[in-house]
Amino acid sequence: xxxxxxxxxxxxxxxxxxxxxxxxxxxxxxxxxxxxxxxxxxxxxxxxxxxxxxxxxxxxxxxxxxxxxxxxxxxxxxxxxxxxxxxxxxxxxxxxxxxxxxxxxxxxxxxxxxxxxxxxxxxxxxxxxxxxxxxxxxxxxxxxxxxxxxxxxxxxxxxxxxxxxxxxxxxxxxxxxxxxxxxxxxxxxxxxxxxxxxxxxxxxxxxxxxxxxxxxxxxxxxxxxx
Amino acid sequence: xxxxxxxxxxxxxxxxxxxxxxxxxxxxxxxxxxxxxxxxxxxxxxxxxxxxxxxxxxxxxxxxxxxxxxxxxxxxxxxxxxxxxxxxxxxxxxxxxxxxxxxxxxxxxxxxxxxxxxxxxxxxxxxxxxxxxxxxxxxxxxxxxxxxxxxxxxxxxxxxxxxxxxxxxxxxxxxxxxxxxxxxxxxxxxxxxxxxxxxxxxxxxxxxxx
Numbered sequence: 001x002x003x004x005x006x007x008x009x010x011x012x013x014x015x016x017x018x019x020x021x022x023x024x025x026x027x028x029x030x031x032x033x034x035x036x037x038x039x040x041x042x043x044x045x046x047x048x049x050x051x052x053x054x055x056x057x058x059x060x061x062x063x064x065x066x067x068x069x070x071x072x073x074x075x076x077x078x079x080x081x082x083x084x085x086x087x088x089x090x091x092x093x094x095x096x097x098x099x100x101x102x103x104x105x106x107x108x109x110x111x112x113x114x115x116x117x118x119x120x121x122x123x124x125x126x127x128x129x130x131x132x133x134x135x136x137x138x139x140x141x142x143x144x145x146x147x148x149x150x151x152x153x154x155x156x157x158x159x160x161x162x163x164x165x166x167x168x169x170x171x172x173x174x175x176x177x178x179x180x181x182x183x184x185x186x187x188x189x190x191x192x193x194x195x196x197x198x199x200x201x202x203x204x205x206x207x208x209x210x211x212x213x214x215x216x217x218x219x220x221x222x223x224x225x226x
Numbered sequence: 227x228x229x230x231x232x233x234x235x236x237x238x239x240x241x242x243x244x245x246x247x248x249x250x251x252x253x254x255x256x257x258x259x260x261x262x263x264x265x266x267x268x269x270x271x272x273x274x275x276x277x278x279x280x281x282x283x284x285x286x287x288x289x290x291x292x293x294x295x296x297x298x299x300x301x302x303x304x305x306x307x308x309x310x311x312x313x314x315x316x317x318x319x320x321x322x323x324x325x326x327x328x329x330x331x332x333x334x335x336x337x338x339x340x341x342x343x344x345x346x347x348x349x350x351x352x353x354x355x356x357x358x359x360x361x362x363x364x365x366x367x368x369x370x371x372x373x374x375x376x377x378x379x380x381x382x383x384x385x386x387x388x389x390x391x392x393x394x395x396x397x398x399x400x401x402x403x404x405x406x407x408x409x410x411x412x413x414x415x416x417x418x419x420x421x422x423x424x425x426x427x428x429x430x431x432x433x434x435x436x
Contacts, residue, residue, distance in 0.1 A: 119310035122272050125297045126304045127324025127367050137323075141314050 007174055008182040009201065011090060015178060016158035019097035023105040023154050028147065031109030032139070053103040057163025060099060064168045068095065090176055092169030097158035104153040112146025113139065148217045152210050159206065228371050228403040232268050232278030233291070236261060236427070243429040245422050247371075247403035251393075253414035254407045255432075256424035262407045263307070265424075266373040269405065270304050271297035282371050282403075303364030303372040307379070309356050311348040317359050318344035325366035334362045338392050354385035358392065365396060372404045378413060390416055 034046065052060050068075040068086040078084045086092050120142065124134040140147075162180040169176040171185055179202045186195035228247040233240065241261040245252065254262045267273040269280055271293060280288040282302075287295045312320050317340060325331040335341040338358045343351055351359070357377055364372060374393075378386050394417065397404060408414050414421050423432045 116313075117308065117310055119306045119308070120312060122270075122297075123304060123306060123310040123363075124312070124323065125272070126270050126300070126302055127363075128298050128301070129324065130298060138312060 008179045012179040015093045019158040020155045023102045027105035035113040050103045061164035061167025088170045093165045096164035096168050097161045101154035101157040105150040108150025112143035116142045229281040239427040241427045249401040250419040251404040252420045253418035260424045270302045301370045303369030305360045305364050305374045305377045307375040309360040321363045326368045331366040374406045
């Protein structure tokens with residue numbers, strides 16, 4: 001296959017990887033705080049975070065278009081301040097991937113931080129260690145299996161994102177065509193061989209990612225578990 | 227010396243207690259949900275108070291209900307009810323986490339007979355060994371006061387007897403106030419020099435009645 005034909009693979013990997021890193025950091029930070037704080041409106045805020053999970057991707061795409069479009073609140077500000085456009089660029093695919101995969105990471109991280117005895121962290125605090133130190137030496141390793149599940153789900157969701165991406169980034173070959181997009185438009189054009197090629201590739205990619213992460217996790221981080 | 231005079235609104239009653247401990251073991255007894263653990267958490271700095279003061283060796287932890295010293299700087303050893311050992315760290319890593327002196331920690335491990343378990347993980351050791359690990363971990367920070375939340379409740383009778391002797395030995399060496407929460411009357415009589423009973427949010431010195 002020519003170099004241009006591999007673009008969907010490159011774009012999908014880039015989009016899914018960057019979005020996973022972003023939702024990993026943001027998801028963990030927010031989930032850690034939410035798991036330990038009680039405040040007015042917490043349930044409403046949580047429902048808002050999880051909304052992309054239950055909404056149709058087209059609704060999420062519409063919302064993003066509304067925000068990041070030429071006349072959208074953020075889109076207009078970005079154009080005015082930095083002469084920067086999100087719609088019909090690969091950044092649109094990235095934002096769509098972040099928004100749809102965030103709830104999966106958030107949900108996994110909240111469950112992960114809530115599953116172990118809080119006194120384990122308290123014990124570490126009484127031993128004179130800072131909250132930052134306790135987070136990295138106690139909370140994070142204990143939550144790791146759950147966080148890893150979040151990473152796998154977020155990556156897979158980012159890799160497979162289609163509806164919201166199509167609405168925000170559009171289909172521009174060589175610019176915004178991720179693998180799911182390439183499959184859809186190949187089928188539309190009756191090019192079943194091309195569609196099959198991408199289907200096989202994305203299945204291998206998804207399987208390999210999950211397999212590797214599980215293997216790595218078992219080897220590195222779960223040695224203390226029975 | 228430990229001086230506690232605290233007030234905190236709990237879900238069904240107001241905890242309003244005063245107690246003092248010299249370099250001795252004092253026991254807190256009372257029914258479940260009476261606020262015993264809350265008192266320990268208040269001393270450790272793990273819960274907020276509405277009113278009151280906590281002073282350890284002339285150092286004011288809490289004044290007028292306001293925390294003056296964060297949990298990390300209180301130097302309070304705490305053995306939690308279920309031990310709260312770090313499951314992903316070995317016995318030695320648990321003890322070394324907050325220890326001040328390696329030699330002191332190793333000596334204590336030998337004294338209570340857990341030195342040979344240093345490379346084991348908490349899920350690989352028995353209940354009595356977990357209890358001793360938690361106790362040595364708390365002592366390894368060389369605390370100014372030690373809090374024990376029903377540390378012997380899950381042990382069999384024989385292990386309990388050994389554990390009592392070890393606690394008394396450690397206390398004899400390390401003369402600090404120790405607050406022991408316990409349901410077991412025999413246990414508190416054997417270990418504590420003073421016994422406080424908590425009921426309806428109030429604390430009563432019942433040392434002479436037992």
